[in-house]
Amino acid sequence: MNAIANAISVFFGWINSLGATVMLPIALFLIGIAFGLKPAQSFVNGLKVGIGFYGLNLMTGAIAGTVGPLANALVERTGLSLSIPDVGVALHFPITFSLTAAAFMIPLGILVNVVMLTFKLTKTVDIDVWNFWPSMFSWACVQGLTGNAFFGFLAFVFTVAISLVLGDMQAKYIEKYYNMPGISFPHPFSSFFGLIAWPFMWLFDRIPGIKDWNVDIESLQKKIGPLGNSTVFGLVIGVGISFLGGYDVIKALQTGVVVAAILLLLPEMLKVLMSGLFPISEAARKWLTQKFPGREFYIGLDCAVGVAQPSAVIVAVLLIPITLLMATILPGNKLLPLADLAYLGFWVAMPMAQFKNNILKGVLFGAIAISVSMLMATSIAPLVTRLGVEAGSALPEGVSQVSMLTIYPWAWVTTKFASLFTGGIF
Amino acid sequence: MENRIFKIASVCGAGYATSGWIAARLGDALKERNIDADISEVKVVDLALVAENYDLIVSASELSDIYNVPVVASSSIITGIGFDETLEKIIKKLEEVKDKK
Numbered sequence: 001m002n003a004i005a006n007a008i009s010v011f012f013g014w015i016n017s018l019g020a021t022v023m024l025p026i027a028l029f030l031i032g033i034a035f036g037l038k039p040a041q042s043f044v045n046g047l048k049v050g051i052g053f054y055g056l057n058l059m060t061g062a063i064a065g066t067v068g069p070l071a072n073a074l075v076e077r078t079g080l081s082l083s084i085p086d087v088g089v090a091l092h093f094p095i096t097f098s099l100t101a102a103a104f105m106i107p108l109g110i111l112v113n114v115v116m117l118t119f120k121l122t123k124t125v126d127i128d129v130w131n132f133w134p135s136m137f138s139w140a141c142v143q144g145l146t147g148n149a150f151f152g153f154l155a156f157v158f159t160v161a162i163s164l165v166l167g168d169m170q171a172k173y174i175e176k177y178y179n180m181p182g183i184s185f186p187h188p189f190s191s192f193f194g195l196i197a198w199p200f201m202w203l204f205d206r207i208p209g210i211k212d213w214n215v216d217i218e219s220l221q222k223k224i225g226p227l228g229n230s231t232v233f234g235l236v237i238g239v240g241i242s243f244l245g246g247y248d249v250i251k252a253l254q255t256g257v258v259v260a261a262i263l264l265l266l267p268e269m270l271k272v273l274m275s276g277l278f279p280i281s282e283a284a285r286k287w288l289t290q291k292f293p294g295r296e297f298y299i300g301l302d303c304a305v306g307v308a309q310p311s312a313v314i315v316a317v318l319l320i321p322i323t324l325l326m327a328t329i330l331p332g333n334k335l336l337p338l339a340d341l342a343y344l345g346f347w348v349a350m351p352m353a354q355f356k357n358n359i360l361k362g363v364l365f366g367a368i369a370i371s372v373s374m375l376m377a378t379s380i381a382p383l384v385t386r387l388g389v390e391a392g393s394a395l396p397e398g399v400s401q402v403s404m405l406t407i408y409p410w411a412w413v414t415t416k417f418a419s420l421f422t423g424g425i426f
Numbered sequence: 427m428e429n430r431i432f433k434i435a436s437v438c439g440a441g442y443a444t445s446g447w448i449a450a451r452l453g454d455a456l457k458e459r460n461i462d463a464d465i466s467e468v469k470v471v472d473l474a475l476v477a478e479n480y481d482l483i484v485s486a487s488e489l490s491d492i493y494n495v496p497v498v499a500s501s502s503i504i505t506g507i508g509f510d511e512t513l514e515k516i517i518k519k520l521e522e523v524k525d526k527k
Contacts, residue, residue: 128447
């Protein structure tokens, strides 16, 4: 018996020593085969995931030398306490994808979904396996805090389950105000902020002037839409913060290009990584829709669908300066928003439907919701910094902590809960 | 529709997950009908400045029709419900823009 246990632990030790760039392709190759893909196709897909991950790590190393000194200069020159640069997915991916369990998140997520469907605990058939990935962040943080993989697993199951349940409850707004019947967003990000938005739906309708505030969305989008281009505002924000930090013109321009590169190139790496996952998504979708047919179910999509709504696009652009302002005035905030500024629409992906596409409500709510995220990102920074470094991600020069604006709220909640039993601090 | 490679933008909020999946499925479906398409994923906040580089925009959600380029809502490409109708709509739009540019 001991020999078997020993062999298992040696085997998993060996898997871990492979590193994510080798472990992920092997695991995804096997999962692809299990989902009925052809071996050659499955091999290429697995390899693409490894390549995308490698590309992301390259980027992380490259940006580390720029954002650290930038945050430092800003802190020293202005006295602002924004000492934790937001490195976005450059932190997020290494932490989740270096877990051995990450390779199995798709089968595990589907299993949770199927069990809940079977016991009628949810009406959502989550066909987008991408929705399970943010739940891995709960796993990573709780396991990282407690050192216990089982607690991590529980945090994962909780995050998947609560997102499915809240997704069901929020689906009626998607049908009515996004005109997408039968769709839900069982996504850990939108489910949380959709939940937070409920009291604001009530509140905003009781404040004169907000309830019926209206604007021509199309003309507004024509005017401000181009300002939201992430490469352009990446440059502008990079240069702006550089000047605040006392950089000269040449150095400011160079820094601006690097910040623009972060906003453009990080997602490019993710495209490569994702392209290796689509065939598995496709196989999972086919299997699930056969198993749970008919129209009595919601089809679960990524909340990125909601982000593309015209009203959400406008709010996302308006929230860029508001987020930077909030970062400087919010007591207790240390996060310097950078890499995730291109994704501000995610905070209102669900709430814009709840607010009937009212732009003013979206902006007011977004400012509050993003402030909540900045405080979460600040408080969890020591933990995610340690996990990032352990996963091989480069820590920017001259800073002691990194974090991300799109910190997954359910990961924060589950980690906070776990911390009550392990000493009370992240 | 021979000898013509259509440039299609696939749009979602992040520009890599949902839009990439739509791009992959749509690319396969068009290939089966011998339509050559070069489909790129685009983050929705980036769309305004690059829209004119494309023949057609397919979006995960309903988009405002403000881009001088035809727009088709295409979440059905991945949900499968209404897939054929959406594909027909996309092909019809491609035929309309075939002779432009």
